[in-house]
Amino acid sequence: MYSDWESLKKDCYNCHRCDLCNTRTNLVFGVGNENAEVLFVGEGPGANEDMQGKPFVGRSGQLLDKYLEYIDLYRDKNIYIANMVKCRPPENRDPSDKEMDCCIEWLREQTRLMRPKIIVCLGRISAQRLIGKDFKVTQQHGQFIEKGGILFMGTFHPAALLRNPNNKPLALDDFIALRDKIKETCVNTYEV
Numbered sequence: 621m622y623s624d625w626e627s628l629k630k631d632c633y634n635c636h637r638c639d640l641c642n643t644r645t646n647l648v649f650g651v652g653n654e655n656a657e658v659l660f661v662g663e664g665p666g667a668n669e670d671m672q673g674k675p676f677v678g679r680s681g682q683l684l685d686k687y688l689e690y691i692d693l694y695r696d697k698n699i700y701i702a703n704m705v706k707c708r709p710p711e712n713r714d715p716s717d718k719e720m721d722c723c724i725e726w727l728r729e730q731t732r733l734m735r736p737k738i739i740v741c742l743g744r745i746s747a748q749r750l751i752g753k754d755f756k757v758t759q760q761h762g763q764f765i766e767k768g769g770i771l772f773m774g775t776f777h778p779a780a781l782l783r784n785p786n787n788k789p790l791a792l793d794d795f796i797a798l799r800d801k802i803k804e805t806c807v808n809t810y811e812v
């Protein structure tokens with residue numbers, strides 16, 4: 621267990637727990653406000669993220685930023701963004717269960733330090749791992765589920781919305797529901 625972000629980051633950046641370390645350019649630890657009440661969790665870095673060492677910096681990241689901005693959330697201000705795995709799976713394949721098993725302790729440590737009130741799962745991979753293994757994004761998106769004192773919500777992955785823009789209005793509804801839930805349960809997010 622870590623008591624500060626600096627030592628957590630230092631150890632994480634040296635991680636060799638799985639084979640993804642052999643092919644990474646940069647480890648993608650996460651970005652945002654380390655005291656945020658709202659944590660977003662994606663799947664894993666893609667090519668752009670691997671190059672820059674930051675999550676969601678490609679096209680899907682630009683779309684994510686638009687949804688965030690719509691409800692007054694900003695990655696450098698009042699939220700934090702991380703992924704299920706911190707290193708890029710080659711060819712943009714899904715991270716394997718084994719890779720997520722190896723990596724999840726880093727996310728747990730981040731969550732312990734941050735103590736978010738709400739965790740938003742971006743897409744099936746993080747929703748099935750963090751909310752429930754049978755989670756179906758198309759059926760359960762936008763629903764808040766309490767687990768261990770944290771509210772979890774799954775929504776569409778921005779890359780999936782780029783592939784299937786028909787779901788964009790549904791995703792927008794999820795973000796509006798998120799804004800309402802933040803106003804109900806978080807004291808600092810819209811005050812900082």
Ligand code: URA
Nearest residue numbers: 662663664665675676
């Ligand atoms: N997709 C993700 O799930 N995470 C990123 O950081 C970028 C794309």
